[in-house]
Amino acid sequence: MKIKLILFVLFTFFFIEPASAQPTGMLPAVKVITAPDGSQEYSVTLQILILMTLLTFLPAIVIMMTSFIRISVVFAILRQALGLQQTPSNQILVGLTLFLSLFIMAPVLERVYDEAVQPYMNEELSSTQAIEMAKGPFRNFMLAQVRENDLLMFADMAEVSFENNDYSAAPFTVLVPAFITSELKTAFQIGFLVFIPFLVIDLVIASILMAMGMMMLSPMIVSLPFKIMLFVLIDGWALIVGTLANSFG
Structure with a gap:
């Protein structure tokens, strides 16, 4: 202040x-x-x-209008499933999320530069026109990922109607919260699928320890190396990163 x-x-x-x-x-x-x-x-x-x-809103734009949400939530669930509380650290996960988001958003950013930034720098567009042109690629990206039910829900609350189910004219005040809601749902669905194999390992290890009467030994300690070994053998990081990148295709 x-x-x-x-x-x-x-x-x-x-x-x-x-x-x-x-x-x-x-x-x-x-x-x-x-x-x-x-x-x-x-x-x-x-x-x-x-x-x-507007630069003060840049972090919110990066987080809420790109692929950052889905990737960061999946990575957080993955770390929880592995049982590693601080490894990888938050800095590593955020950095990986940022660069992976930059990789996924590269076509969108290139369109924004070609259609808005470059013409504005060449004085072919005014600032207002450049902003309107920059909205187009981000709008198309979010519309490709948003769920119709979420978009209609926020449209009903904002009393916005769409003619012939044409959502291309959806205002950002409706599109952005619908996109965020859709991304969170998709992230939890992917996280659920990621969590299941590690949960099975925890259950198997816990059952074996109970059968051996070793109830004082924490199953998490015993299952941790097995979960890490499984994750390494299946090349887990490449699999997770590749799946996340392809999920935006």
């Missing part, structure tokens, strides 16, 4: 001139320009201010 206040004061000091040096009601560095066709364009200073403000 203090940092935002300091930035606001500095912005006011450097970019807003005294009233005697400018026309009444006009700020030279902060203004909205109306084009002949009726569209509006913001001054460069105001665009930079808006961009810096």
